[in-house]
Amino acid sequence: MSESLSPLGFIVEETLLREVILPEEIQAAIQEKLTAQQESERQEFINSQERQQLEFTIEKAQKEAERQKIEAQATAEAQRILSQGLTEQVLRLKAIEATQKLAESDNTKVIIIGGSEAGTPIILPGQ
Known part of the structure; x- marks a missing residue:
């Protein structure tokens, strides 16, 4: 476009095309x-x-x-x-405490004292 308009004295710097x-x-x-x-x-x-x-x-x-x-x-x-x-004395104390809790329980019926080798009680359920 600028080549065709140049001889007529027009200088084309930019051309905007629409709807290409x-x-x-x-x-x-x-x-x-x-x-x-x-x-x-x-x-x-x-x-x-x-x-x-x-x-x-x-x-x-x-x-x-x-x-x-x-x-x-x-x-x-x-x-x-x-x-x-854990010593023998601590274990014996824990066994005694457990036996005491069992003895206080409503489900405990018969307790045999000194029935085991360690000297701890044996608790037998009642009939």
């Missing part, structure tokens, strides 16, 4: 490209969501494993401390 009609093959190619781009972005979003869910699941499992490890360590430490403090 592209051939159907080009329109179809543009539409296909846009559809493929949107599908690609949608798949990226889905992959991102799945990755986040997987990371959350892994982090949750790791925290649960750490909690169970800490709980097991605490249980082991408690058992170690208890086993160090």
Whole structure:
């Protein structure tokens, strides 16, 4: 356009085109490209969501494993401390306390004192 208007003394710097009609093959190619781009972005979003869910699941499992490890360590430490403090006298005292609670129970009918080797009472249910 500027070549044809130049000899007449017109200088064309810019041309604005309106209502450009592209051939159907080009329109179809543009539409296909846009559809493929949107599908690609949608798949990226889905992959991102799945990755986040997987990371959350892994982090949750790791925290649960750490909690169970800490709980097991605490249980082991408690058992170690208890086993160090358990003496024959403490065990005998606990047996006596348990026997006393059983004797006070409404379900207890017959108690035999000194019936075991450890000297703890034997409680027999009544008929």
